[in-house]
Amino acid sequence: MRLSEDDKNWLTTRFEGSIKFDEPMSKHTSLRVGGPVEVFAIPDTLEELMVLVEWAWKKEIPYLTVGGGTNLLVTDNGVHGIILLLTHCLNKITSSGKDNGREWVTAAAGVKLAAFCRYAIENGLSGTNFALGIPGTIGGAIMMNAGTVLGSMTDILETVTVYQPERGMHKLGKAHLDFGYRSLSLEKVCNPSHGLPIVLEGCFRLHREDPYRLQQEGHGILLERREREPNRYPSAGSFFKNPESGKTAGELIDSAGLKGRQIGGAEISSKHANYIVNRKNATAGDILSLMKLIQETVLERFGISLEPEVKIIGD
């Protein structure tokens, strides 16, 4: 069911300035592909966010929260319903307490991960340097359990506050969070019948450290990333999850001889085989075709099914 004219009129009257209709998602994803979403909303306040989500929930209009769109592939047909971006309404970092060289810091979902890392370094707090160079927001990083070989969000996260239209806001301790490799499943703790959970903020436990040492370490991490990462063309970072053991996804794709392979404007990076890059005006269809080619070839050659790390959404 598409939004009616009445729905659109209500949205325009209630949220003027915070919403756009038929907004191309290519503007909001790091891959720079994706068709239009019916409603793209950037609520100004938490209250506005809740009013909008409750309205959508009651009307059975699907809604989805995104962050930087750096792990998203939106199909060319676009998305039905509402996409929410929290960068205006949830963008604060606050210290929530100190004790014996530890400090708890709360970061709202719309805060950029880079800003959070910078805050930690400037305030002499260790624990976040693993995330240096990972684009996107706190909300996206929590949902993806973003990380590298140096660590991941689960190492520093203490609590997550989520919102569901039927249940309101609730805080979840780490012990209740089902983190996996590049994933967080909230299904067991956030009954889906209460609405799709939206991460509002995370509280992180960090440790006191010399800011100069943190800065030096961070500098090295960023330099190393720059060497390794194909950053000339738009991408979503590593496209596939690494298998639990054996070769990495990149090594498998490379061994299958697929580096540099192109479909339309999309290319398997010749610098890092687990990156699919938008080389020249690629469509989501081009990227999905390359994804399929990789999966089929790797399965045929090595008997391994590669699972996308990138979230694919759209009709």
Ligand SMILES: Cc1cc2nc3c(=O)[nH]c(=O)nc-3n(C[C@H](O)[C@H](O)[C@H](O)COP(=O)(O)OP(=O)(O)OC[C@H]3O[C@@H](n4cnc5c(N)ncnc54)[C@H](O)[C@@H]3O)c2cc1C
């Ligand atoms: C160049 C490049 C390098 C990268 N390197 C790394 C890396 O080293 N390690 C790594 O782990 N990842 C990496 N990534 C992938 C990506 O940056 C991370 O997964 C990042 O944490 C995603 O954050 P985001 O805000 O962009 O989330 P999005 O891509 O916008 O969303 C990701 C998922 O989270 C959901 N989501 C987002 N915000 C919320 C919220 N508030 N509430 C509920 N659900 C939400 C979305 O619906 C979606 O399912 C890289 C990407 C790029 C482009």
